[in-house]
Amino acid sequence: MRSITYRDALKEALIEEMERDEAVFLMGEDIAEYGGAYKVTDGLFKQFGKDRIRNTPISEAAIIGTALGAAVTGMRPVAELMYIDFTAVGMDQIVNQVAKIRYMVGGQLDVPLVIRTQGGAGRSSAAQHAQSLEAWFVHIPGLLVVMPSTPYDAKGLLKTAIRSDNPIMFIEHKLLYTEEGEIPDDEYTIPLGEAEVKREGEDITILATSRMVLKALAAADELADEGISAEIVDPRTLMPLDKDTIYNSVKKTNRLLIAHEAVGRAGFGAEIAALVVREAFDYLDAPIERVAAAPVPVPFAPVMENFVIPDTPQIVEAARKLVRYEI
Amino acid sequence: MSKPSKEQMLFMYRKMVEIRQFEEAAGTLYQSGQLPGFLHLYIGEEATAVGVCAHLKDDDYITSTHRGHGHLIAKGGKRDRMMAELFARTTGYCKGKGGSMHIADKETGILGANGVVGAGIPLAAGAALSAKIRGTNQIAVSFFGDGATNQGVFHETLNLAAVWELPVVFVCENNRFGMGTPQHEHQRVEDISVRAPAYDIPGVTVDGNDVLKVYAEAHEAVVRAREGGGPTLLNCDTYRFRGHHIGDPGTSYRDREEVQEQERQRDPIRRLAQVLTEDEGVTQEDLETLEAELANELEEALEFAKNSPEPLPEDALEDVYADEIQP
Numbered sequence: 001m002r003s004i005t006y007r008d009a010l011k012e013a014l015i016e017e018m019e020r021d022e023a024v025f026l027m028g029e030d031i032a033e034y035g036g037a038y039k040v041t042d043g044l045f046k047q048f049g050k051d052r053i054r055n056t057p058i059s060e061a062a063i064i065g066t067a068l069g070a071a072v073t074g075m076r077p078v079a080e081l082m083y084i085d086f087t088a089v090g091m092d093q094i095v096n097q098v099a100k101i102r103y104m105v106g107g108q109l110d111v112p113l114v115i116r117t118q119g120g121a122g123r124s125s126a127a128q129h130a131q132s133l134e135a136w137f138v139h140i141p142g143l144l145v146v147m148p149s150t151p152y153d154a155k156g157l158l159k160t161a162i163r164s165d166n167p168i169m170f171i172e173h174k175l176l177y178t179e180e181g182e183i184p185d186d187e188y189t190i191p192l193g194e195a196e197v198k199r200e201g202e203d204i205t206i207l208a209t210s211r212m213v214l215k216a217l218a219a220a221d222e223l224a225d226e227g228i229s230a231e232i233v234d235p236r237t238l239m240p241l242d243k244d245t246i247y248n249s250v251k252k253t254n255r256l257l258i259a260h261e262a263v264g265r266a267g268f269g270a271e272i273a274a275l276v277v278r279e280a281f282d283y284l285d286a287p288i289e290r291v292a293a294a295p296v297p298v299p300f301a302p303v304m305e306n307f308v309i310p311d312t313p314q315i316v317e318a319a320r321k322l323v324r325y326e327i
Numbered sequence: 328m329s330k331p332s333k334e335q336m337l338f339m340y341r342k343m344v345e346i347r348q349f350e351e352a353a354g355t356l357y358q359s360g361q362l363p364g365f366l367h368l369y370i371g372e373e374a375t376a377v378g379v380c381a382h383l384k385d386d387d388y389i390t391s392t393h394r395g396h397g398h399l400i401a402k403g404g405k406r407d408r409m410m411a412e413l414f415a416r417t418t419g420y421c422k423g424k425g426g427s428m429h430i431a432d433k434e435t436g437i438l439g440a441n442g443v444v445g446a447g448i449p450l451a452a453g454a455a456l457s458a459k460i461r462g463t464n465q466i467a468v469s470f471f472g473d474g475a476t477n478q479g480v481f482h483e484t485l486n487l488a489a490v491w492e493l494p495v496v497f498v499c500e501n502n503r504f505g506m507g508t509p510q511h512e513h514q515r516v517e518d519i520s521v522r523a524p525a526y527d528i529p530g531v532t533v534d535g536n537d538v539l540k541v542y543a544e545a546h547e548a549v550v551r552a553r554e555g556g557g558p559t560l561l562n563c564d565t566y567r568f569r570g571h572h573i574g575d576p577g578t579s580y581r582d583r584e585e586v587q588e589q590e591r592q593r594d595p596i597r598r599l600a601q602v603l604t605e606d607e608g609v610t611q612e613d614l615e616t617l618e619a620e621l622a623n624e625l626e627e628a629l630e631f632a633k634n635s636p637e638p639l640p641e642d643a644l645e646d647v648y649a650d651e652i653q654p
């Protein structure tokens with residue numbers, strides 16, 4: 001084992017998969033000499049050349065459409081969209097083309113396409129550079145959605161995503177790039193659709209995604225000091241979703257708190273809540289609660305941004321309430 | 328100017344008749360309520376698809392539009408499997424999942440008709456990129472209408488394909504209307520090929536209802552693409568003899584006389600018949616024999632389609648994902 005950053009973990013995955021398979025190539029805005037807006041592809045053009053690390057014009061729809069055309073004709077592109085906010089610019093290609101082509105043509109075409117992008121708030125990037133839009137994509141049949149929270153998950157899941165014949169939204173978090181974590185020295189991959197219990201507990205399940213997993217783990221430490229034992233479940237891939245791990249955890253703890261950075265309204269947490277109510281209703285000793293962003297655009301001022309985006313204290317507070325809940 | 332041999336001319340005549348017959352039959356079936364969905368007929372525009380596709384090999388790629396039947400037949404799509412798709416049968420190209428606007432055939436490089444105006448354009452660039460990276464000498468052709476040239480992806484893709492010198496031919500079919508909007512109301516340019524210099528690629532306009540002229544200009548563009556000379560914008564001046572789709576009589580936004588005049592003067596099939604009989608020693612009888620043979624074949628295609636099984640309702644749940652991921 002060794003400790004590396006989330007950024008380097010992603011980069012290792014890209015390097016290993018490009019070395020393994022000639023069909024893999026990268027395209028996106030400023031991914032070559034500049035190294036990507038968040039430096040994930042830094043230096044790769046020196047190793048692989050600019051035919052495989054392709055700078056594109058600032059044309060999100062054409063980036064996705066071109067990557068799709070390459071994907072259905074024998075290549076395995078990894079297309080980078082600089083910010084998840086800009087998926088909106090290329091949305092027709094993602095939603096109406098990438099997601100649906102396999103189905104529309106009766107299964108004739110595989111779509112081995114990874115769209116790497118990053119979201120999340122916390123750097124005063126304001127309303128157009130800090131959203132968490134994963135629910136948009138989970139909602140679209142035909143897409144898979146991956147949201148790694150650790151370097152280990154980032155590397156293992158990106159390698160699997162590149163090998164998949166399905167189109168995948170691979171959503172990173174801008175504040176996770178510098179986070180460090182242990183990864184094995186040997187090659188490994190992580191299957192899609194396997195949640196991970198990041199910390200075991202007895203009293204409450206906290207289901208968290210992306211950077212919120214780190215905050216949930218911090219919350220679990222605080223809760224432990226008060227004698228509350230929280231179990232932290234990270235689905236890691238929102239589609240396919242490992243429902244069993246979630247149900248089993250809730251059946252054990254009898255309480256569920258969902259924490260995500262996206263706006264709560266019609267967010268991914270609503271889906272989880274509906275599933276758990278149906279599958280584990282009899283096991284619940286308290287209502288399901290959500291900790292999520294306030295339903296406003298992400299503000300610029302740090303004080304306002306901190307107010308809007310949920311943090312560890314809110315998770316602690318919500319968990320406490322659920323544990324004390326009397327039927 | 329590249330001139331086709333007599334055999335090639337006869338081949339193109341055959342293809343145009345195949346298209347015309349298919350469209351007339353489909354129109355009749357649709358009007359009698361036997362076909363679900365939308366139907367956009369290509370009648371009058373046959374020379375464009377046929378003159379271009381005459382230069383393509385089986386493994387070259389095309390992307391098509393909502394008005395796609397002509398492109399597909401010209402590229403080698405089989406009328407029986409296309410008709411079966413219009414009837415929503417399991418033997419259709421998309422097993423009844425796509426219908427008229429989504430027919431694709433991996434075997435003949437048809438990457439799909441498309442329900443979103445302009446959306447196939449980047450797909451073709453991507454297929455061309457794939458061919459270029461793989462070094463296969465394949466090329467890609469994208470067909471689209473005048474209306475599509477106002478879409479962002481048209482401009483984005485021409486620019487990207489120019490920068491990357493992709494082996495792709497962009498074929499605009501200017502039938503003078505985007506649905507019911509005449510060209511002069513939707514763009515200031517009349518000759519759409521003038522948009523090519525903006526991307527520093529060759530642009531040329533041709534009488535799209537003269538298959539020999541289309542053939543000659545397409546030859547230049549296809550050779551350029553195949554020999555590494557990059558993309559071309561080939562603008563074909565054509566006319567749609569029928570309404571935008573079945574259900575639109577096509578007379579509220581244009582004069583009946585104008586349509587009749589176009590049909591009299593510019594029918595691409597009649598024009599080629601004239602050349603064949605006057606200059607190539609083909610008799611009227613020869614042509615009639617060929618047409619009868621193709622009509623029989625279409626009759627068989629219709630029988631095939633009508634006698635094919637309908638999908639089961641639950642077939643709807645298949646082909647969403649590869650790798651046995653459940654939707």
Ligand SMILES: Cc1ncc(C[n+]2csc(CCOP(=O)(O)OP(=O)(O)O)c2C)c(N)n1
Pocket residue numbers: 393394442443444471472473474475476502504505506571
């Ligand atoms: C993005 C989008 N907008 C609108 C439509 C509805 N629509 C279908 S065909 C069409 C006209 C397209 O005109 P053109 O590209 O010139 O092709 P033509 O129908 O003349 O062959 C329109 C507006 C659509 N399918 N997709």
